[in-house]
Amino acid sequence: MVEARAWQIVLERIEQDLLSGVLQPGDHLPGERALAAELGVGRSSVREALRVLEVLGLIRTASGSGPRSGAIIVALPGGGMSALMRLQVAAQGFSVDDIVQTRLILETETVSRLAGNPDNRALTVPRTLLSAMDSANLTPEEFLTLDAQFHLSLTEALGNHVLTATMAGLRSSIEAYVQSGLPGLASWPATANRLRHEHRELTDAIAAGNVELARTVIHDHITDYYVETGLAERSGESVPAPAR
């Protein structure tokens, strides 16, 4: 413990300063050279720690001079969660099955809560995205991007940043798989139309406060595409029904 690696010393110091309130979102970190001198480590070790903080979404760095330069605390968790999950899927630490299962849990609960407390303002962004998805001249990639934004906007409507970041990470981690499933579809236009219809059905169920219907629709919506593209062929086990 007394023999922590140099970059960990830097990381721990910054974490302590965050917890104690010395560092707040928006604040500048000391310069790399100053930090190195203050902590008695080399500048390269400081940089390794800052690189970690940057990937985790805690800081943003910019070179040059002035108030916009340097390392600034931003605390935007989305990118970090996405990188973590994406790499874990790539390294087979996370299976696509488990990712989909977890997405199913969170998104079912999301629409359940939205329907349980219907608020049309919460559906403004999702409905805008639905309209955008009605355009006939969208490539499958463009459509799927809007699709992802639609699902994420539902979670965002709950206002829970942890949930939002997690959902964003789950989605981006299997984005490559989702795209790779396109050629396996019998007919993209047919699939697109089905997705459009299910999106409307889901949104309407939420607006109507029909919790049960919303849960059923989102469950089928997610699992259908997963199965339809053949992404679920490896694991013979079926996707369980939504809990209650």
Place this chain on the structure above:
Amino acid sequence: MVEARAWQIVLERIEQDLLSGVLQPGDHLPGERALAAELGVGRSSVREALRVLEVLGLIRTASGSGPRSGAIIVALPGGGMSALMRLQVAAQGFSVDDIVQTRLILETETVSRLAGNPDNRALTVPRTLLSAMDSANLTPEEFLTLDAQFHLSLTEALGNHVLTATMAGLRSSIEAYVQSGLPGLASWPATANRLRHEHRELTDAIAAGNVELARTVIHDHITDYYVETGLAERSGESVPAPAR
């Protein structure tokens, strides 16, 4: 895009090798000097990328010589998720409220699924931990550590690694808060006994296949401690009831 930073080049290369199967869990990465030469970047840039991979739980590094040394792909997501969430809470990117809410969602679904498919083997580890918690001469810190392991063991019983890593991250991110709440308790022995009782109640409900009871117990169990320690005082809003 053509002007990616040097460390990102390394990261992308490794991610590509993972996705293409060139790199597999258990494999050794090329040496830092070799990677630097191969990619045309400096060794320090390679190290920044490796540091990120290490924190995210993708690799483990060891110095020295022989088959145990070097950077090895391990893909253990737990540590990375914990670091990410812990730092985001410290930097106020995640609120404790949102963490608890998310934990509530995931853990309610966890016990719900366990109760829906009762399997006594799945409860072996949790029950062992319950016995350990019965020891009279445990410090509050030791008790809370076992408590955390108990909750995590329930999630582990589902066999979903994404869920397990996420739960571990959520828990560790508020560990400091949980510990800091101890002095706010009226009586630790009374609280410990209540926790013991609720744990038994939960385990029995799962074993009996009583989904509704399990959901209710886990909800109250989590929210009670949160409120009891005064950790919820900042936000006046009450914790919502479990969905359905």
Place this chain on the structure above:
DNA sequence: GCTCGTATGTGGTCAGACCACAAAGACTAA
């Protein structure tokens, strides 16, 4: 054949040197 010292190569770290860049100040010309 066994033991033990040594050679070798690894990651871990540091110091120093550039570079590109952005801002602030100084300087010049209208």
Place this chain on the structure above:
DNA sequence: TTAGTCTTTGTGGTCTGACCACATACGAGC
């Protein structure tokens, strides 16, 4: 005075080369 330009300064980004501690593999000596 004012507008524009140039120079200075300090930042992060990167590379190089140099050590160190460490764990293994090799080989000399017993």
